[in-house]
Amino acid sequence: MNTKSDDAIVRLEDIHLSFGQTEVLRGIDLTVNRGNAVSIIGPSGSGKSTILRCINALVTPQRGRITVGGTRVDQLATESERIALRKRVGIVFQQYNLFPHLTVLDNIVLAPTRILGVARGEAEKLARELLEKVRLSEKAGAYPGQLSGGQQQRVAIARALAMKPELVLFDEVTSALDPETVGEVLGVIRDLIRDGMTSILVTHEMRFAEEISDTVVFTENGRIVDHGSPAEIFHTFDNPRIRQFVGGLAGGRGTVRTEAVQELS
Amino acid sequence: MNTKSDDAIVRLEDIHLSFGQTEVLRGIDLTVNRGNAVSIIGPSGSGKSTILRCINALVTPQRGRITVGGTRVDQLATESERIALRKRVGIVFQQYNLFPHLTVLDNIVLAPTRILGVARGEAEKLARELLEKVRLSEKAGAYPGQLSGGQQQRVAIARALAMKPELVLFDEVTSALDPETVGEVLGVIRDLIRDGMTSILVTHEMRFAEEISDTVVFTENGRIVDHGSPAEIFHTFDNPRIRQFVGGLAGGRGTVRTEAVQELS
Amino acid sequence: MWDSGITSLFVDLTNRLGLNYEFLATGYEAQIWRDGFMTTLYLIALLIPVSLIAGLLFAACLTSGRLWHSAPVRAFVEITRNTPTLVQLMFSFLVLNTFVSNLVGGAQNNPLTPFFWVVAVVGLHIAALHAEAIRAGIEAVPASTVEAARGIGFSKLQILRYVEIPLAFRASLPAIVNNLINLVKLTTVGNAIAVSEITYASIMVWTQRDNVVSLMIVILLFFSIINLVVARVGLWVERKLAVPGYGL
Amino acid sequence: DATLDRIKARGTLTVGVILSGAPFGYIDPTSQTQKGYNLDIAKALADDLGVKLETVAVTPPNRVQFLQQGKVDILIANMQYTEDRAKVLDWVPTPYDRSGGAAVGRKDSGLKDWADLKGKPVCVSQGSNYTQPLIEKYGAEVKGLPSQPESLLALQGGNCVVAVHVGATLGLLLQDRPEDWKDYAILFPTELIPSDSVIWVRKGEKETAEALDKTIRQLHTSGKLLEFAKANRLSNTEYLEQERKTLSASK
Amino acid sequence: MTTVALSEPRKSGHLLRNIGFAALPAVILLWSLADLTLGRELVEWLPYLASGFLMNVVISLSAMTLGTVVGTIFGILQLVPYRPARYPVVAYVQAFRNAPHLVLIFATTYIFPFEIVVFGNYLPFPDWLKTVIGLAIPASAYVAEITRGAILSIPTTQWEAAKGLGFSRSQALRWIILPQCLRRSLPPWMNILASITMGTSLASLVGVHELLHAATDASTAVRRLDFTIIAYIVVMAAFFTLCYPIARLTRRLEQRFNAGPRI
């Protein structure tokens, strides 16, 4: 089903996962190649976030194989092995990402210095470069509470990048933002993907997914019901369910978002 | 400027009011005849709520005369005189303001029994009639927290009516509601006005204002910049400012609301 | 510390107000009383860090998610909160202390003094209250912030150290300051086991001299001032740690 | 004067008694009433005045307060005559007992005399009149506990080398509960400030004191006091016997 | 995942709490059975101890009643716009919130007379009543703070709605604001109740016949070391049995009010 390739950095095979009684993932297969961007779309509760959390070893599936850059994630036994994996896989969530008691700079510097043991000076230098990349150089000394949602989310991305991950996971990073600030965050992600960052994105921004993805995956009910190039998924509409889903979103808030995206490109 | 008539129940003449440095009302003249419904429309901050609060003696203007059914409101000196006025003039606010510790029935019964000294049995009888009127008979024993916003607002209207006021003021009673419940509240107000209740409404629901008002007043910057019949105000568009204001609202959320209104009529 | 001239002037002046501080001019009573203030201050200075450190430990146990860590602390918290501190203190000093003595083979080997028991009982009692406050603070840290930290690769301990505790401490600071004010007040129970803090010293004086009102005024003033200082310092720390856009 | 009139007017004599333990005062568990030597004296005084007796339990820290406030009319509370007390209170001249402090401590403590207590921790009850001599004369480090049981527990817990209380109480305790106290003894042969236990009244109440004095003398001469003492197992009745003789002789 | 982890200790914690509740009485029972002479002494003294504990309950309830009435009034006074009425009350609250209970009990016992003259009649003013006042003073200061906080936490729109209906300030306070405060301030009020109840044991230090004092009396009379120890455990068990359910109820109410949709 998936394009098997030696360049695969992430490979999920037949992942099954339940929380108590509820089956959340019912056999997920997914391959992501180095340098690619994969978007996961699908209705709420279909298991999108859970897939990302499996890849980052935040949850462990009951069945199936997960390989991330040579590591068998499903077989990691100890917390320290899982931590070692997480250093290589960055993740950015929808909300409350930043540590509110630390300045922007300290938010970014904390993990490299405390986890990787990088010297403070070096970590700060990298942090400032990353802040430049996410266009927030002037906010280094601000606290998260003083930033808009979009700015916070960009800092969260910079913080994930500060660990120099091989792969970054984005879980609906713009869902909690007001329409005005969605564009700036998506702009930053677009730049990163153009620079060759491998990434998996869960998103509701269809236009954006279409624009930046190499592959789009549609999930429903814990299964991947369709996948392919953006053109195949968004324009062929083999699957009436996807048509309905994408159509519904585009008619609603999709229009507003698209403008914001285009503004920045 | 205003139609002077002996049947006037409310008359405002040259009302000026400032909060500290900010001039909020800069010469308001307004007359409301018994049995009429007057809508006040205008941009946010133009002083609409303040006009209502003046009529109800919740604030006292620095200059001008306010007469409500023979009482010189601007000259009321003591709190007890103001309270006597408020018994005759009901007001319903944007935030429904029900008393959360009392049931719906008790919310309605409290003021008549405690302030007017009506016997409990009689007050309850009236309350149940009013609940019937606002179509909430079955909710008499519920607490406000168990009701939807629209239901709460209808209870608030019933509560105001329980004092048998000569006049009811409505201050954007639907602004805090979700679109689905706007219609039911407007439906109740429409019925009351058709039954001959004198009322002044501050509202953003243009279609509704057009439908039920005898007079529409447009305020801006603490002044009444235009007034007339709904047809004059909404369809002649002498005033470019009003055209812009009404147009802007109609294009935005106006459409959604109109449906809700029509559903109930 | 007190020049005798000033003392007698003070005694004279207050005497005219109908207050009786004559004992200040005498021998051992004045000494006991002055030492009482120092002992109280010393107790407070010692108890504040003790209660905070023990409170942190308790909170760590309570939130560890391991039953064998949380259950004993939970039990202790419940007992200490629901029985009078005075009785706890007398029980500890008169009963537990004897057990300790027997354990170490006689009272002469027992290094535990009444002072120790006041610090232990009051300190741990307040620590239990701190722990509850900190636990509430830790539980108030948004789960997604913790998950974000996990996602970066922080270990459980690191998350506690760099994220949860700093945030929980800020959130629980008002409650902690309130507990510290209680701590200051609680030091007075020490008199029941002959720790010569200020109320003990005052009892020693007024049992001989019938000048309760005079002493009471001073004690109330004394505690008001200490608690004013504690509250002020708490407020200062709160301001110092305040983070824009977070909490109150 | 005022007190005597009031006692008569009310028909009750209110006596402050201390329940610091047998033989002087304690609660009897079965009847839950106060018993002891002090109580017997109080009863005899009330009977003699022809009024009812009302007793109020007092503690060393509050007894003087209670008397001065008028909460009690007189104090029969193991309070020995001292010059300091005589400055603020009046008293009934004839003592009803003579006692001093005894020190109970471990047999192996090696303490031989009061002077050995210098610098050592000593337990007493709060407000005890042994505090001052222990500190000023013997240089002991005094620890005042709320009452006698706490003081004795503190002794057993090793918080002080000796506990100093009224001799008779300690004597009886050691005698009655040999199991608990087998390692302990009254250490010093002499008593601390042996002085006369007197009945205290408010300052200026001379008449009351005189009236009561008459009764106390009578109780001495009639042998009643000695009888009470024996009934309550006071260990040392030497003083009472002697007093009985001298008073009878002078009569 | 976190939610899954959390629910586990909660269940066993529940069991633990109920076992814990019976632990102290169980110790007493087992010990009394193990040494029957001790058990007999204890049984003999139980009525006396119970009469002492009744005093604790009486003092605590009276002090809370008095403290609540005075505190509510003071809490309202702290918010009146007239400074001469407000400042003394604010000073009272600040001073007595910070004063140790013990010191206040000492103060009231020693400063107040033992009887008061009312129209030439001597009314006794017993010690326990002085303790009631000594504890009612801090209780009223705490209640005042709670009341003030609760009134301030009621949204101003409620005042406005009441005013709009024609309620006067005091009517609005009586019928609308205070009833809402009641629910908000119930949990903190119960915390004070527990704290004051525990404070009643301090009355033993001024010679009031309450439980701890009764236990001391008993120990004095029995003169057995093991009895003294078990008496302390009885005292702790009594307070625990009284205060623990209050604490549990408080926490339940807190959770319900925090989670509940209304208020």
Ligand SMILES: Nc1ncnc2c1ncn2[C@@H]1O[C@H](COP(=O)(O)OP(=O)(O)OP(=O)(O)O)[C@@H](O)[C@H]1O
């Ligand atoms: N820790 C958990 N315990 C129990 N059930 C969970 C847990 N986490 C997720 N679930 C359930 O698993 C299902 C899939 O959740 P998931 O968060 O992966 O969906 P999603 O596709 O990301 O949805 P959304 O678009 O709303 O974020 C949901 O039904 C959710 O309720």
Ligand SMILES: Nc1ncnc2c1ncn2[C@@H]1O[C@H](COP(=O)(O)OP(=O)(O)OP(=O)(O)O)[C@@H](O)[C@H]1O
């Ligand atoms: N109590 C007050 N103190 C100071 N300024 C006030 C007060 N109440 C209202 N204002 C100011 O008076 C102006 C008019 O307020 P008002 O509430 O009457 O406007 P409005 O037309 O009802 O607006 P909206 O549609 O937003 O409700 C605003 O600028 C407002 O900020």
Ligand SMILES: [Mg+2]
């Ligand atoms: Mg999700």
Ligand SMILES: [Mg+2]
């Ligand atoms: Mg308004």
